Amino acid sequence: MNHHPLAVLFAGKRLLRSESPLPGHVFNELVRLQLLKAIPCLQAKGSHYLCGRCGNEDLSLFGSHPCARCKATTCTYCRNCIQLGKMSSCQFLYEWQGELPPFPFVKKSLHWQGQLSSGQKRAADAVVEAVKMPKEVLIWAVCGAGKTEIMFHGLEEAFKRGFRVLLATPRTDVVKELYPRLQKSFPHIIITALYGGSKDRHSFAQLIVATTHQAMRFYEAFDVVIVDEVDAFPFSYDKSLQFAVEHAKKQTASTIYLSATPSTVLRKTPNLEVVKIPKRFHGHPLPVPQLTWIGNWQKQVKKNTLPRKLLIWFETMISSKKTVLLFVPSVSYLSTISSLLKANSIPHKTVHANDPNRHEAVASFRKQLFPVMVTTTILERGVTFPNVQVAVLGAENDVFTESALVQIAGRVGRSATHASGDVVFFHYGTTIAMKSARRHILQMNEEGRGL
Ligand SMILES: [Zn+2]
Ligand SMILES: [Zn+2]
Known part of the structure; x- marks a missing residue:
């Protein structure tokens, strides 16, 4: 099969001209040869637009401005996917039309020696x-x-x-x-x-x-x-x-x-x-969350005290050399909780989604360089820490949905050597989400037992 040497740059993509790494004259030549087909970025649909890249049709997610390129006084663009490059009503996405190089048929590509449960x-x-x-x-x-x-x-x-x-x-x-x-x-x-x-x-x-x-x-x-x-x-x-x-x-x-x-x-x-x-790879059951009522914790925090039950739990964890992830409902609590932990001489760091030091903080926590990490739901999933215990402060908050709580609990006991641990939801009033999360975990353990 014959394919153009530049096919691979576009294969399977629809790209803006500005995303192409090719010099202008080469690009124009590909368009002239009809190897690249131009598709309008925005499709007019009656009184509104459809964005060809993200499917946005919501009027409020389009902007418009006078445009230097098309000289129009109102050139519309999609705000929904703008971080990938501007999709304007005067611009095009380009799609490769020619042959594509095939991928090889690889008989034995997997070089992994592990065993599946x-x-x-x-x-x-x-x-x-x-x-x-x-x-x-x-x-x-x-x-x-x-x-x-x-x-x-x-x-x-x-x-x-x-x-x-x-x-x-x-x-x-x-x-x-x-x-x-x-x-x-x-x-x-x-x-x-x-x-x-x-x-x-x-x-x-x-x-x-x-x-x-x-x-x-x-x-x-x-x-x-x-x-x-x-x-x-x-x-x-x-x-x-x-x-x-x-x-x-x-x-x-x-x-x-x-x-x-x-x-x-x-x-x-x-x-x-x-x-x-329903079962973890190491065969041990999922840690079941414990629901602990701590009263009006926000009020206590305002008065510069941490809930007593939370403090006692921290002390037990730290004295037995365990690391702790403490989840809080939003970024706004991080600094207050941090200063209260400091007042109680508990070494810790905080982390949130837009924290520039996030990756370093997570890496040093993974090395167990300090015992407590205070975090927003950013660390609720996709991360593994050895022998970690988790607590949620204010588990009644709306951000802690059933799925968030199940994921949070899922951080504990992930390795075969430390297959169990503490999961505590410290709360001021039990929610349906908390109960459902607990039920979800018990149910999975029940189903896993028979296997
Ligand atoms: Zn879009
Ligand atoms: Zn324009």
């Missing part, structure tokens, strides 16, 4: 089947079930068939954690990691590990799409990310959803096969 094996077989079919499957695996390993045989099956695969996950941290593990397990497959600020955007990789945002650049590119943490913010709330995943798939493609806490809507999707792994 019986639960992992069942799910892994379902993923392999989904790759062969193609079909849609949800792997509902408890926190600590070993999701990555569950994917391995399905990925090998895909590479055997010369398939291109997208693994999309909502968080940059997870992309960064998965990428080296996948590289090590599939050393001869070309893999690219894409997230805001990543390099290497134009390599023609067979496996792409990307944040769900970055997946928006792809169009009918993948034979297999794996959507990790399908319930996690922002994926579950953001229609445009679902639009992106749908667009990125080829017309016949397999979709594999991974979640520890799938929403009821997802679970009940027609034609979606659900495979449940």
Whole structure:
């Protein structure tokens, strides 16, 4: 098969002209040869627009301004996906029209020696089947079930068939954690990691590990799409990310959803096969949250005291040399709680989503350089710390949904050597979410017992 040497730059993507690394005259020549097709960025739909990259149709998420390029006084653009480059009514996305180089058929791509647990094996077989079919499957695996390993045989099956695969996950941290593990397990497959600020955007990789945002650049590119943490913010709330995943798939493609806490809507999707792994890879049950009433803690904090029960718990943990993740409802509590911990001589650090020192703080906590990390829900999932215990202060707050609480509890007891530990929801009034989270965990343990 003959393909143009520049095909790989565009393969499977729809790119703005500004995203192309080619000099202007080369780009124009490709358009003239009709190797690149121009598609308007915004499609006019009666009185409103549809963004061709993120699917936005919401009038309030479009802006307009006088435009130097098209000289119009009101040129409209999409604000919803602007972080990927401006989609304006006078601009185009470019799609490759010529032949694409095929991927090799790699018989044995998986270089991983580990063993799957019986639960992992069942799910892994379902993923392999989904790759062969193609079909849609949800792997509902408890926190600590070993999701990555569950994917391995399905990925090998895909590479055997010369398939291109997208693994999309909502968080940059997870992309960064998965990428080296996948590289090590599939050393001869070309893999690219894409997230805001990543390099290497134009390599023609067979496996792409990307944040769900970055997946928006792809169009009918993948034979297999794996959507990790399908319930996690922002994926579950953001229609445009679902639009992106749908667009990125080829017309016949397999979709594999991974979640520890799938929403009821997802679970009940027609034609979606659900495979449940109620047991952790090490076989021990999930730690069950303890609900502890502490009264009006906000008032106590205002008076510069920490709830007594929380303090006693901290002392027990620290004296037995355990590390603790303390979740608080929002960034606004971090500094107050921090000064109160300081007053009680408890060594700690704080972390939140926009913290510039976040990665360093997380790394030093992982090395157990200090006993307490105070955090927002940013560390609720996708992170593993050895022998950590967790507490939630103000578990009654709305941010602590059932799925958030299940994920938080799921940080504890993840390794075979430290398979149990404390999970305490310190609260001022039990909520449905707290009770449901506890019930969810007990139920999974019950189902796991029989296996
Ligand atoms: Zn858009
Ligand atoms: Zn314009």
